[in-house]
Amino acid sequence: MIPPFVAAAIQMSSGAEKSANLEQAESLIAEAAQQGAKLVVLPELFPFLGKVTELRKNAETMDGGTLERMRQLAIKHQLVLCAGSIAIEASNDPNKVVNRSLVFGPHGQTLSTYDKIHCFDIRLPDVTVMESEHVRAGSQLSVSATPLGHVGQAICYDLRFPEVFRHLTEDGMQICVLPAAFTDKTGQAHWEVLARARAIENQIYVIAANQCGLYADSIQCYGNSMIIDPWGEVLARGSSREPGIILAEIDLAKLRRIRSELPALTHRRLA
Numbered sequence: 001m002i003p004p005f006v007a008a009a010i011q012m013s014s015g016a017e018k019s020a021n022l023e024q025a026e027s028l029i030a031e032a033a034q035q036g037a038k039l040v041v042l043p044e045l046f047p048f049l050g051k052v053t054e055l056r057k058n059a060e061t062m063d064g065g066t067l068e069r070m071r072q073l074a075i076k077h078q079l080v081l082c083a084g085s086i087a088i089e090a091s092n093d094p095n096k097v098v099n100r101s102l103v104f105g106p107h108g109q110t111l112s113t114y115d116k117i118h119c120f121d122i123r124l125p126d127v128t129v130m131e132s133e134h135v136r137a138g139s140q141l142s143v144s145a146t147p148l149g150h151v152g153q154a155i156c157y158d159l160r161f162p163e164v165f166r167h168l169t170e171d172g173m174q175i176c177v178l179p180a181a182f183t184d185k186t187g188q189a190h191w192e193v194l195a196r197a198r199a200i201e202n203q204i205y206v207i208a209a210n211q212c213g214l215y216a217d218s219i220q221c222y223g224n225s226m227i228i229d230p231w232g233e234v235l236a237r238g239s240s241r242e243p244g245i246i247l248a249e250i251d252l253a254k255l256r257r258i259r260s261e262l263p264a265l266t267h268r269r270l271a
Ligand SMILES: NC(=O)CCC(=O)C(=O)O
Pocket: 044, 120, 155, 156, 157, 158, 160, 180, 181, 182, 183, 186, 187
């Protein structure tokens, strides 16, 4: 039985300067740990958030500095740490990266690895992004048994694809960690309703850690990081523009109670 514990979503305003981003991440992780967090989630592309055309130039390798630094922070603060996502050089392709998220355990062990499977390719009147031209999409989902429960991974745009979350739930997910750099325009319209829907329909906790700054001189992120319970209640919420941490209690007994009182997951019919 896993007792209730505190989780934190870290909201950042990453830009193109890696050292400043890493300092911000490190100090917010320390603050979250000091406030009692045992599970901490960083946002999407937290070490480098710039033009997609520059992702490969700023990409890391699997034995690179940022991942090792995150592993050491998990050990130092005794955390389950979802290290947001990081652009990692794609193997066999000199032009592309994978948008990869790792979860470390309190002994520094790698518990889970996930490459974002849905690339953000959109043409809105004032936001055009073609992530797939520079990012190779992943093809595998991941749920891992951590000391704090079964953690499933998704990244940002994945939030729009309910089937991902349903698969993860079928694989045992209780808590979804969702690093994001959700845009301001789409966030105002869709962020909360999508994240709450995923929590409600799968009866899971969602820890959604978003970026909140302006990047690539043109894309404003929405902030409003959230921790949502399996009933769909927003337990904690970040501001629109300020980096910081939000904290909330994760109680897997509450999850089990909701699933038992309203057993919608067992009532599914495909015909
Ligand atoms: N980085 C992303 O995947 C952004 C997704 C987003 O903003 C959306 O509206 O979806």
